[in-house]
Amino acid sequence: MKQLKILFLIIFYTPLIISQSTDGFWKTRLIIPGDTLTIYLELNNAESDARLTVKEQMLYDYKASEFYNEDSLLIEFPALKAKIYGSNKIVNDSLILLFDQGLFKQYVRLGRTDTPLFKNRPQNPVPPLPYSSENVKIENAGAGIKLAGTLTIPENVKNPPAVILVSGSGAQNRNMDIMGHSYFLVIADYLTRNGYAVLRCDDRGTAESEGDFSKATTADFATDVSAQADFLAAHPAGFDKKRIGVLGISEGGMIAPLASLQNSGITFLILLSAPGVTGGEILSSQSHIINTIMGEDPAQVAVTDCIMEGVVRHIQSTGNDSSLAKAIG
Template sequence: MLIFILTGALAVSAQAEITLEAYTDEIFGLESVVPETWTEVSPGLYVRSAFENDPTWIAQQAAPVPANTALNALLPQMGLTEAPEPAGEREANGLTWTLYETEVSIPVHASMDLALASFGGRTFLVALNAVPDERDALYEAVFLPAVDALRPWAGPEATDLPYAQEEVQIENGDVTLAGTLTLPPGDGPHPAVVLVSGSGPQDRDESLAPVSSIRPFRLIADALTRNGIAVLRYDDRGTAESTGDYNTATLHDFASDAQAAIDYLMSRDDIDPEQVGILGHSEGGLVAAMLAAGDTDLAFLIALAGPAVGGHELLEVQNRRLMETAGASEEQIEGQLEFLRQAFELVNVQDWGALETLLEDTVRDQIEDLPESQRAVLGDVDAYVEQVLETQMETFRSDWFASFLAYDPVEDWQSVTIPVLAIFGGLDVQVDAEQNVPPLEAALAVAENPDVTIVTIPNANHLFQEAITGGVQEYGMLEPDFTDELLPTIIDWLAERVQVATE
């Protein structure tokens, strides 16, 4: 999930002398330093607030994408249409940083220094936004010390694991997927499962920075392997250590990658080819349905928040639920839904000019509805609108978005006859349980599937954390772990359907 957050912070405290303090960011997986009196207003983003509307902040973040992808994603946020020329390089802590200097106007005119370094399939970022007159002093006192101090942090290493971990590579045409296979003790052959991630570029742990420090697939792999089931998880194509281009991939490309992972498992002597299944989270549930509908060799299917309706329907309810938890009025919600309906029609006919006009009109109307204090934070409104247009149009025009809107999973679910465990979160605002459970039940009934288990965990959100509202804004405030029910439900269900190898 590529989400660098660089703007939108408001001042909250005053700054005198600069004293740096060390810190560890578990969400982005890094260690560095930051001015001790600057305030973290969102993950990895610290503001100074020395005076009213002070634009000075520093961001230190990471994402599982190549450096050029990260830089291109940042350009709209900086109000730029092309990347600035590198200003130099710097070596520190085994990282090679590329340094950039530029001027930005969002939300106000300021100097920005940017440093990018790649390591272990991730790109690390340090960005300093400052008043031009203060840039040189803050560059020396804050920016360079942060660059020199930053180092990757993988979290506390588990010791004495009761299973083996093997780094693997999976070939799928011109794409090489990098992954981790965890194997229970003994020679096997073991039952096994392939984990397929949700939307957005995800690493093998399904890391969700800056949203949360939870790593769902690492938790699932650990739990299942401790219970005798081998688990293969991999970086999405074009993400972390996998090759390929994520940005040009479609839903069907991701299904092809998952099939390659399944084929890889079935080719191994220590894996039982008759006991290989698939577990998909969110969009990964769509991939699971695609593959299970056409592959009777799979032994089982587990869908965590797996959609059972088409993209249009899913996104309408998703937007309503997201806006409700964010406190939007019914008028605002209906306005957004009407925009989506019109936008989807224009995407279907690829009328990009009309779509851009619709998007610009909608964004400007939304800005007009903001209180004056919030409009002031945006700075140059025209520049802000251009930023939004560029980012949103890139998504709307992507091959992935077209494939997502066009795919209706009902037909595939109607062909799935292998054992199915589908788990939903009762507070999930991204894949609504009430919307998706009934059509899933109906589709599997058409399939005459004799082994279907559908569970809704009442207080679980989309990540299956114990939630309060289910809103995305609270993901990072919750414990980075699952509800008590999730893993036992999966483990107990599998125990009744697979034969674990004896040591």
């Protein structure tokens, strides 16, 4: 009789742990200082694919660069400096995972949910498309890395011109996904429909591209663009070598001219919101504007402005930041 009671307790009072697939949509609430965020995860084990949506931050369907789901679960988003990991055992139809972003860490309980209502983006291209698209790997031999990207090629156009898309500051994937918009996906679609081959790559150290984004300089990114130009010139599709150019946005408008100086195969530039002043002036101005918008005391803003100007002068005069702390201390 005692054994039957024990068996009864095991059956009815042990949490329900069943080997189930983690495929599908999961939802949780993440409590951060001053706010609460609604987090959606879409997991697809067959495709080794995980995607993140955070509605309050207008981040939609953001693809993870790493998705591991065997003896445990690991999802990484290097561009966001975030990862989500823990046991992949489903307990009472829930997953308990750790959300880790820099110094911020919080355990969350994710429950199954329906497909989140994504923002309607009618400008995004929808198959079938009137051009071909292929995923490519491009070697930057000098840097010892390979870049991952997408090349779109117009149909029935002999020796089409080709354009390389270069994003601005911050780690960007090949679509330049920002706040629910896929800028480069849309631009590539438009240009390809109008007879241009278009190459767009994940920034080095971002998504599927190799390298370390945090240690890369503007000059390093220029070598990546130069490698992409060489790739296009040698491509068997036979692009017009006299018409291989670069479209750069923001910092990309600095990278593009640098790449053209390195590689004579780049024959034209399209610069959008490119800097018209020096990098030092940009950083000083951005620092002042951000501190003012954040409501800092005007006297403190002035002090910060002086420090920033000192930092810029030191780097411009020495060419390095190794003795920076001593110089401004």
